[in-house]
Amino acid sequence: MATTRRRGKKDSKTRIRLIDEALILLSEDGISALSARNLAQRLDLSFQIVHYYFKSMDDLLIAVIDHCMTGLLTILEGAIDSDNPLETLIELHKGQAAAALSLEFEIYAGRRPALREPIKRYTDLFRQAEYEAVSCHLKKHNIDKNLPPLAVTVMLTSAFRVLAIENAIGVTMGHKETLAWLSSLLSFPITHPAELTTNPATTS
Amino acid sequence: MATTRRRGKKDSKTRIRLIDEALILLSEDGISALSARNLAQRLDLSFQIVHYYFKSMDDLLIAVIDHCMTGLLTILEGAIDSDNPLETLIELHKGQAAAALSLEFEIYAGRRPALREPIKRYTDLFRQAEYEAVSCHLKKHNIDKNLPPLAVTVMLTSAFRVLAIENAIGVTMGHKETLAWLSSLLSFPITHPAELTTNPATTS
């Protein structure tokens, strides 16, 4: 069962390069494009090297997720008690690729047992941190008490992620209005999550 | 360029069966599982028959989307001026597989040029119908005029779809609160989009 196959060390230089490059590849082309061949080619390595460092492609994906989620969590948690926690939260969602990718991960995890636990764990951790950031913002600005912070958190982050996906295919109906409404609810200016001019869906 | 290859008629019995079965397959296992072999096997046909009816797998996918979206649009548009338009809208989102699948389609469309136009078109049409349903509801119940109907539409449908995806991996934090808040905003009871008991994420 458990193969005795040689495997590269965790702190290996190449292993780290693979993880970093994988994240870029994922952001650009999505999960389906993350193959050993695709990835290794970008670093001018043979594709088998991926299997030297990672037992399976799922393991690679988990490593990528661990890497980027711990980074993002650190940023978000560090912002919770800052002057402007909401700004950081929203900034993290402005990278449209990241916002779309997180939903892609969750969909993927629904079909891949190996991915479910880690993805669920980070999703929970993220929601908790986001919730604290939003709560802190609402308190700090003394905003209408019957605005339930947890619900607002879910709505805000859901909307950002769906809008990111829709932007990529040129759907924009209601985006402006949604962001404007969220802005007014939170008394916080929210601009379009990527100006629509920088990432347009070219008409074929 | 344009091959002279024989292709089955649009109203062929088998073609329709393929489309129907494809939708079931998609709902159960997602886009990545939709292969000619997977699909044909379910109907005890040889996999090449798929290429007899569809020039490419993208074409099959478009046919599936055409089929199910026109059906859903008819239902939704028929509900707009009914007694309870919101009920129909929400009912359509209760099928968690469908809600999750629609987002999966949009993500997929972002990377597949051939899918972009049809998916964008249906997304726009759907939003328009949803918008009218929500507007009608708000008017009918004389709900607070400074609740922007288009923004509410986007929020409501985004939330439903993200919650469906999260449910599938066992993430539930904030779901109850979000639905409760939406219920209160819309003066309309919204229950959990699949009671969490019928579609639980089994712990591996």
Place this chain on the structure above:
DNA sequence: GTCTATACTTCGATAGAC
């Protein structure tokens, strides 16, 4: 640590027999 060689699987797509 990285490579070549290789095995096995699954996929999309076409041609041609029946």
Place this chain on the structure above:
DNA sequence: GTCTATCGAAGTATAGAC
């Protein structure tokens, strides 16, 4: 209308040479 046969591309993964 459906089948068999087949091609070629791409995927995961392992073994072993260097």
